[in-house]
Amino acid sequence: MKLKKQFAEFYDEITIKDESEPLREKREILQKDIEDRFPDELASHGIDLKKSDIEIFDQGSYKYNTTIKSNVIDRDVAVKIPLDINQYPDTRKIKGYLRDAIDYVAARTVNIKEPCVNVAYFENGEEWMHIDLPLYAECDGKVYLARGREFADNYSWEIADPKGLNQDLCDKINGNAQLRRIIRYIKKWRNEKYANSTLDHEVPPSIGLTYLACDYFQEVTTPEGDDDLTALQQTMSAIRDSFILTKENGIIVKADITRYIPVEPFTDIFATMKESSDSYGVKFYNRLSKAVENLTNAVNVESEHDAGNYVQKVFGEEFEVPPKQVSSAATVSKKEQNFG
Amino acid sequence: MDKVDFVKQIIESYDGIEFTRENDGIVFFQYRDKEYGCWYPDADKDSSSPMLVVKNDENYDYPHILPFNVPLEINKSDQYRCICLYETESTVKYLQSKEEKVKDVIDRLLVLLSLSPLEREREFQKEFVYYWDNMAENNTPVQIYAGSTREFQRLNVYFDGKSTLRYVANGIKLSDAKAEDRGKKKWSHKPEVPGFYIPIEDNRRILPPTRDRKWKADDILRIVCGKDLRRISHETYQKLNQEKIKTQKVSLIFEMKVNGNCVIFTATITFRSAKTDTLMNKLRQDIMNVQIVKSRRIDYYFLCKQIGNDTSLYCKKILLIGAGSLGSYTARELIRAGIRDITVYDADDLEKENLLRHTCDDYCVGFSKVVALKFELERLHPEIHIKAVNRDLQAAEFMEILPQFDMAIITVGSSDIQIELNQALKQGHCNKPVIFTWLEAGGKNSHILTVDNNYEGCFQCLFTDANGRRINNKVNRLSVEKTEQNKIRNGCGGTRAAYGNAILLRTVAALLNIMQEIFDGKIHMNKLFDIIPTQVIDMGNDFRERKCQCCSNEYSRRLYKDDAS
Numbered sequence: 006m007k008l009k010k011q012f013a014e015f016y017d018e019i020t021i022k023d024e025s026e027p028l029r030e031k032r033e034i035l036q037k038d039i040e041d042r043f044p045d046e047l048a049s050h051g052i053d054l055k056k057s058d059i060e061i062f063d064q065g066s067y068k069y070n071t072t073i074k075s076n077v078i079d080r081d082v083a084v085k086i087p088l089d090i091n092q093y094p095d096t097r098k099i100k101g102y103l104r105d106a107i108d109y110v111a112a113r114t115v116n117i118k119e120p121c122v123n124v125a126y127f128e129n130g131e132e133w134m135h136i137d138l139p140l141y142a143e144c145d146g147k148v149y150l151a152r153g154r155e156f157a158d159n160y161s162w163e164i165a166d167p168k169g170l171n172q173d174l175c176d177k178i179n180g181n182a183q184l185r186r187i188i189r190y191i192k193k194w195r196n197e198k199y200a201n202s203t204l205d206h207e208v209p210p211s212i213g214l215t216y217l218a219c220d221y222f223q224e225v226t227t228p229e230g231d232d233d234l235t236a237l238q239q240t241m242s243a244i245r246d247s248f249i250l251t252k253e254n255g256i257i258v259k260a261d262i263t264r265y266i267p268v269e270p271f272t273d274i275f276a277t278m279k280e281s282s283d284s285y286g287v288k289f290y291n292r293l294s295k296a297v298e299n300l301t302n303a304v305n306v307e308s309e310h311d312a313g314n315y316v317q318k319v320f321g322e323e324f325e326v327p328p329k330q331v332s333s334a335a336t337v338s339k340k341e342q343n344f345g
Numbered sequence: 346m347d348k349v350d351f352v353k354q355i356i357e358s359y360d361g362i363e364f365t366r367e368n369d370g371i372v373f374f375q376y377r378d379k380e381y382g383c384w385y386p387d388a389d390k391d392s393s394s395p396m397l398v399v400k401n402d403e404n405y406d407y408p409h410i411l412p413f414n415v416p417l418e419i420n421k422s423d424q425y426r427c428i429c430l431y432e433t434e435s436t437v438k439y440l441q442s443k444e445e446k447v448k449d450v451i452d453r454l455l456v457l458l459s460l461s462p463l464e465r466e467r468e469f470q471k472e473f474v475y476y477w478d479n480m481a482e483n484n485t486p487v488q489i490y491a492g493s494t495r496e497f498q499r500l501n502v503y504f505d506g507k508s509t510l511r512y513v514a515n516g517i518k519l520s521d522a523k524a525e526d527r528g529k530k531k532w533s534h535k536p537e538v539p540g541f542y543i544p545i546e547d548n549r550r551i552l553p554p555t556r557d558r559k560w561k562a563d564d565i566l567r568i569v570c571g572k573d574l575r576r577i578s579h580e581t582y583q584k585l586n587q588e589k590i591k592t593q594k595v596s597l598i599f600e601m602k603v604n605g606n607c608v609i610f611t612a613t614i615t616f617r618s619a620k621t622d623t624l625m626n627k628l629r630q631d632i633m634n635v636q637i638v639k640s641r642r643i644d645y646y647f648l649c650k651q652i653g654n655d656t657s658l659y660c661k662k663i664l665l666i667g668a669g670s671l672g673s674y675t676a677r678e679l680i681r682a683g684i685r686d687i688t689v690y691d692a693d694d695l696e697k698e699n700l701l702r703h704t705c706d707d708y709c710v711g712f713s714k715v716v717a718l719k720f721e722l723e724r725l726h727p728e729i730h731i732k733a734v735n736r737d738l739q740a741a742e743f744m745e746i747l748p749q750f751d752m753a754i755i756t757v758g759s760s761d762i763q764i765e766l767n768q769a770l771k772q773g774h775c776n777k778p779v780i781f782t783w784l785e786a787g788g789k790n791s792h793i794l795t796v797d798n799n800y801e802g803c804f805q806c807l808f809t810d811a812n813g814r815r816i817n818n819k820v821n822r823l824s825v826e827k828t829e830q831n832k833i834r835n836g837c838g839g840t841r842a843a844y845g846n847a848i849l850l851r852t853v854a855a856l857l858n859i860m861q862e863i864f865d866g867k868i869h870m871n872k873l874f875d876i877i878p879t880q881v882i883d884m885g886n887d888f889r890e891r892k893c894q895c896c897s898n899e900y901s902r903r904l905y906k907d908d909a910s
């Protein structure tokens with residue numbers, strides 16, 4: 006098996022296991038603020054909400070433990086309140102009230118985004134963290150997500166099942182250590198390749214990548230332990246093969262990937278990407294193909310050093326390339342790279 | 346060819362490397378905007394090898410470029426810093442030609458200089474303590490006794506009035522704590538600088554201080570409350586928030602794992618004020634200065650772990666009966682194997698004739714053997730506690746105290762005492778494991794018998810035949826006649842058996858393994874082991890006699906009881 010040590014070290018390097026204390030503290034203060042101030046804010050607009058009826062719960066990678074290191078910490082915390090959505094159909098207003106309730110300290114910058122209320126934290130003029138607050142309304146036993154930007158024409162309460170989604174992913178990932186690692190590797194690859202992307206909906210969303218990894222996961226173990234390189238290569242290659250391609254004159258003009266969310270609203274996770282531009286899917290497909298090509302080379306070459314170089318092309322510099330081994334037996338021992 | 350030209354020629358064969366000058370016999374070359382020198386003293390000696398240096402006129406902090414001047418035996422000797430490219434003894438210089446040696450150091454330099462940031466971090470962490478100590482101002486390292494629990498705690502601080510500071514974890518008792526120096530207590534409490542032990546769970550981005558990059562408040566805060574990663578556990582973080590500080594200084598003793606090794610580093614923090622606040626708040630808001638302190642972790646648990654001792658022995662208490670030659674060897678090796686708490690009984694004094702087969706030294710002659718042993722063993726490490734009882738252990742007392750111990754080891758030579766203790770053990774229904782060990786006269790063979798009331802057979806079985814009649818120890822291998830030949834008689838009933846230290850060493854070696862197996866639950870019967878000069882033979886439990894007057898009644902009684910219930 007090749008690159009066992011390098012994959013293990015790389016995984017340790019990119020993994021975030023727990024919230025850092027400053028993040029936890031900020032999140033707890035924010036949650037308390039929501040509980041303390043959101044009811045009052047709603048009351049001033051004639052909406053009755055008891056503090057005890059607010060439900061706040063984890064969502065996203067921290068919930069199913071697939072978080073990776075990134076420049077800006079990104080945390081998802083769901084806020085759910087009981088609300089008659091027929092009486093209050095304007096999600097923009099309700100999201101605005103949530104914003105107004107918490108936007109009173111200099112440390113936070115609160116903005117309304119399409120699927121959530123976004124709370125960003127800055128230090129020395131630079132954002133170091135944001136907490137996304139998707140806002141849900143519970144009405145007649147169903148849960149709805151508040152969608153729509155502050156001044157957008159399109160807004161709606163979209164039926165949703167955030168807890169069902171959490172449960173589905175936890176069931177798939179928990180107890181499957183190699184799958185968890187593969188998800189993190191793929192997310193890292195995405196961050197690496199889309200580091201400079203500024204276009205909305207161009208970047209494949211984490212939830213989509215996570216589901217694709219779960220769907221196409223190929224477990225690979227050997228007597229020496231898990232072979233993450235081969236598992237990743239096979240999984241990513243299977244994901245690539247699930248694209249539906251449209252070619253014109255031999256050139257790919259459209260590359261569609263589809264993954265329906267398994268809970269309400271049962272929509273396609275990649276729908277917005279597809280609707281935004283055909284080129285996004287093509288770019289996703291091409292980048293994925295490139296990664297598969299590099300990983301396949303890594304699987305096929307004999308030397309660990311060469312294999313490491315191929316994998317580094319997928320993940321960037323944080324993946325370490327093992328030193329070149331000199332073939333002559335007499336010189337092997339002295340070429341080991343252990344400095345004094 | 347001239348040595349310098351020879352080196353120069355090799356260097357110039359590399360792409361990207363340019364010869365610049367020669368100075369002090371060192372061949373200098375440029376690589377990636379930086380100048381390095383190759384110095385090859387005694388090039389004609391097989392065992393010598395070239396060295397790479399950088400000129401010490403600027404700061405250049407990089408892993409393995411030594412942070413201080415090295416005195417080369419040339420003029421202007423203090424102006425160079427060495428680059429360490431080899432682990433000690435990782436190569437055999439003798440096997441390489443001169444040319445290969447030069448090429449090898451250059452190749453290694455190129456690899457070193459092409460390390461990625463993460464690889465550099467790893468190399469820096471491997472040498473963390475080295476860099477740390479180099480930035481420290483204290484000469485005598487602070488002694489850290491951290492113990493077996495890896496969790497945040499306030500340590501006790503002691504000072505010897507001269508140069509040595511000790512930070513001691515709760516629950517660790519040091520035998521020299523009450524030691525006196527010229528009528529005064531040697532160690533006194535030092536509450537002015539409280540010390541806190543802080544285990545680090547995540548090492549990422551923790552780099553040692555260098556001349557270019559001194560440690561400041563930010564480096565401390567990165568560990569205790571870094572935004573990017575949680576480096577200490579939440580429990581540790583909470584405790585930092587609870588701990589109240591009333592002093593202007595604290596010492597933080599950090600511990601992190603690097604390649605499975607435990608790296609300890611200590612920083613003394615000076616706050617701007619002595620205003621009482623939580624430790625966390627003071628660290629966040631009030632750090633004035635971070636002082637790098639040289640420290641060494643030296644608690645017994647850690648030292649045992651470092652050499653690969655089984656740390657499960659750490660809290661075991663042993664009752665040792667007999668401090669003669671076998672007893673003293675046993676005690677000494679138990680201590681070195683990781684047992685720090687032994688109670689030893691023996692009534693004898695140490696005499697000159699004992700010295701060659703006793704672990705104690707000449708200056709202990711005239712003292713009781715147990716006191717001599719206590720003195721000798723406690724000197725090894727202050728966490729070792731020997732309770733010395735200068736009398737024979739009576740059977741009744743044996744039964745009374747045995748429950749306090751994890752095991753008793755009986756090293757007395759007298760069969761009568763062994764039988765008496767064995768009977769007490771069987772009658773007292775004490776289920777603690779007991780090891781009998783004795784040397785046969787003749788100095789060749791020895792035996793170990795494990796006796797645990799949970800299993801069949803006892804020491805007295807050895808003195809019993811198939812019909813339950815009493816016989817002399819049947820497992821001894823040497824005939825009576827041979828035994829007699831090996832006795833030295835010195836009148837009035839005094840006899841001395843002739844044997845040397847080899848039998849002591851091999852018996853104790855076997856004993857350590859058997860003890861470990863008992864503690865690991867791997868021995869499921871009472872067993873006899875014969876130790877002959879070249880072998881340890883597992884004799885199983887064939888020694889037991891169903892008609893043994895000691896254990897067979899006891900055995901049937903127990904069976905009867907089991908049936909009734």
Ligand SMILES: [Zn+2]
Binds near residue numbers: 410429430472
């Ligand atoms: Zn070094």
Ligand SMILES: [Zn+2]
Binds near residue numbers: 802893895
């Ligand atoms: Zn018996």
